[in-house]
Amino acid sequence: MAKSSVQYVCSECGWSGPKWVGRCPECNQWGTVEEFHEARPSAGTRTAAPGRTSRTQSTIVPQTARAAARPITEVGTESVRRLATGFTEFDRVLGGGVVPGSVTLIAGEPGIGKSTLLLQTAGNIARQVASSGGTVLYISGEESQAQVRLRATRIDAVESNLLLASTTDLATALGLIEQNRPALAIVDSAQTIVSQEVDGISGGSTQVREVASALIDTAKTLDIPVFLVGHVTKDGSIAGPRTLEHLVDVVCQFEGDSETALRMLRAIKNRFGPTDEVGCFDMSGEGIEEVTDPAGLFLSEPGGDAAQPVEGTCVTFTLDGHRSLPIEVQALVTNSVLPTPRRAVNGVDSSRIAMLVAVLYRHGKLNLLANDLYISTIAGGQAKEPACDLAIVAALASAAQRTPIARTTCAIGEISLTGQVRPAPRMEHRLREAARLGFTVAVVPTPRKAIDIPGLKLVEVSTLADALNALGLSRH
Template sequence: MAKSSVQYVCSDCGWNGVKWFGRCPSCGSWGTIEEFHEAPSRTKTHASHRANAPLPTVVSAQPVLPAQPVQPMQPMQPQESPQTEGSLQPQESPQTQESLQPQDPWQSQDFAQPAHASQQTQSSTRQPFQQSSRLPQSRMGRNPEDVRIHTGFSEFDRVLGGGIVPGSVVLMAGEPGIGKSTLLLETAANIARQSGNSAATNSIGDAADSSAIPNSTTASPTPSTTTSGTNAPVLYISGEESQSQVRMRAQRIGATCPELLIASTTDLGSALTLIEQTKPRLVVADSVQTIYSDQVDGIPGGSTQVREVATALIDSAKRTDTPMLLVGHVTKDGSIAGPRTLEHLVDVVCQFEGEPQTALRLLRSIKNRFGPTDEVGCFDMSGEGIEEVRDPSGLFLSDGDDDLAGTCITFTMDGHRSLPIEVQALVTKSVLPSPRRATNGIDQNRLAMIVAVVYRHAGLNLLANDLYVSTIAGGSAREPADDLAIAAALASAATDSPIDRRTVAFGEISLTGQIRPVPRLENRLREAARLGYKRAVVPRNRRYDGRRPIPGIELVEVRNLAEALRALGVEKQRRRVTASE
């Protein structure tokens, strides 16, 4: 019997340790540390876990059919032993019953296959992933870069580096209700529509039979390069919702497809059995914190359980060359719940974020073994689902072409994409002993520094005024290159001098009042010229050498803040503003 040890786990963020604390060292919550007894894993490897595990219960996986009622399950006829409709259980022939004996179930050829598949020889079974890794490169089949699976969203493919690589594991994390499950459900439906598995459209039982039979015509001679065919179904495993609940959401967002199989289970053995049975083209697990293994002690969602579940799913993905999309929970501070090992084990880590008050959603790549890690995808959340925004140039700009005081436009880099951001400022007379500073989308400490520099090097005193600075539609102007636009918006609001709507400003402001160069200036200028801007105020010591001229836009070079405000036309006061106002 394994010796148990006392562990203390935070119920909010999942932190664990050997000592009790009144306040969680990770998230800072009080009274959330609970004691539980955790025994070490009974198995050291996933192979021994499968050898010692009892036969898992096979749950049903049902396709999502549009506006079609769920067929009731028919009673099994004992004399013929047909397969139950709506279930992926194999037919109970004498060969199958003999291969499913509880004393050693995992040593059978394939416990998830029907009788006619269990008669194959031992050489036709899949080999472990560790053995296939010793094959020479010339026998490893096609390059995975050539067989990427497109998600149906160009923005999603952009973040992943061109699509989903076969055998890869992608972890999707985000706040509750941000739209992770909706995005992955629509992605699963898009890939299922591409598969075109007409055999799965007749009935649920036909889908189970056809997925359990190995395709000898398309199988690669090398087990390591065996991939699910393009006509294979897509499996969506939900540990948080029932099948009917997932079906309702799929019908609401238009993600109904007969090739999309839905299963509801929280047992790791059942999930692995479904993957072995259906041999899907893609697997979506929602979520990794709700699935648990009965072979490892610990609470579901704890560090030990999450590590074991992630290891088993990744081993199945690499062994069968089936890509997987995992949903991950986050803690109060926005980090992924569970051990840090989870992020190291998977191939891609994506963060799905956005403000709850707005419909804009941003998908960022934090880790990507098959592409860049600084890409961002834009999506729009609505009641009918998620739609991608291929050209987000107008998301963070106000409507109208009127020149209004207190506004300035700049371009901020988000990954490889240059986004226009409109900064708005309001300067009013303060009636409080300490003037108010309110920001939205801008760092408040950065604003305090800019106000001090404007007073010292531009002669504009705003220290005694209430300042309100914000961006449009939840945009973020936290990049140092946005300093000049913030200072220009404040000066425009204080002097009541509007800035031309066709003028943009770039530059980082130093404490000495100098305008420092910004990275990727050429990308910002080309995007500004494409959107119709005619004039740009840029640092004189810019990193863009101008060898490739940008037609249609005039560059105004400035050295310091005073020259920049003069070039923008906000240095001359139309009405004098004093410190007491």
């Protein structure tokens, strides 16, 4: 066995030192330094799964050969063949598919659908590689094989070449990966796997770092992609040391509201693609379904619908990665009977609402300071971008004056404290999406360059008063 050396590691920033300290000298956090044993056998000498013989060191590429330095001009530039997940949305977030030998960390709140997404992905890939004799390995440290089979049956992910294993021992998990050489390995989750080579409880910083390092070493050595499920703490950050996110190749956050079926997959870190992509999914009883066109998710009625307009509503367009999403803002204004008027918001920034109400009073001549205000979005949409300011103010003014805004009209723009309306980033991209959805009029600030979109009339405004006048909401 390799000689063990003891180090002390900070679970917040990853600082390490030979002695324990109460306060980390790097990030100045108290009580985050823990003991860490840095001994770990190599991938070729780890214990194999029960009943199987382990692979010898000779079957693995020697470390000296892998680490040999070569001139950069001799390094090949051929593209790596990626493995499709069966979900177009998932592939786009990953940058075009799964890269061989990569380690992807999928994090999210409990019950959000991480295991369901990965099990369904495992079933999709198992169907792809079945003709070539390939397999997919799903290792669960949280559920038994029978429990995973029940969920796989429900979501139609049962395949003969999808291998299931239930273990919490790191050596057993690595032995299964080395023996089967699957096309994809999924470990659910990093916080439940325990290494016998180091001290610490399951899910602790020491164990999580050891498990992640061992899986990354095996994935790079055998050129097998690994999906690793990670838990999150109550503040939303990934559990374990911060170095976990630095070690893996891709970090994806699976988000969603427990009250709605919409799920969003975001790439926080991606060595093989962009980090501003977002994938949309819908959670149902039959599993995860991708939403290729989420344009109508956050609207009560499509933009081109001739339905009767309703007071207190206005549509804007936000950017989420490369996508432009329509968001409908709804507002309700009532007389307050409380000493301090109520401000209830959902999907918008409450502190920005206070600022916009003050600007509306000072520069729009509309006094809502003594009214109860209720502002919300549709279906859990987020209108916290500054470009949503104009739509929020328009919805408030429409509700206060009981004057509806046409359903084919949208408003995009940021409002400053001086009452000026400022342009938003990538305005042309937002407006083209508005025209595609059937909107005919867009109230926008004067763009930095001329924009001409067929079928969409641009009403350019420079101040809040001009915007209210263009929407028919000016105070008389």
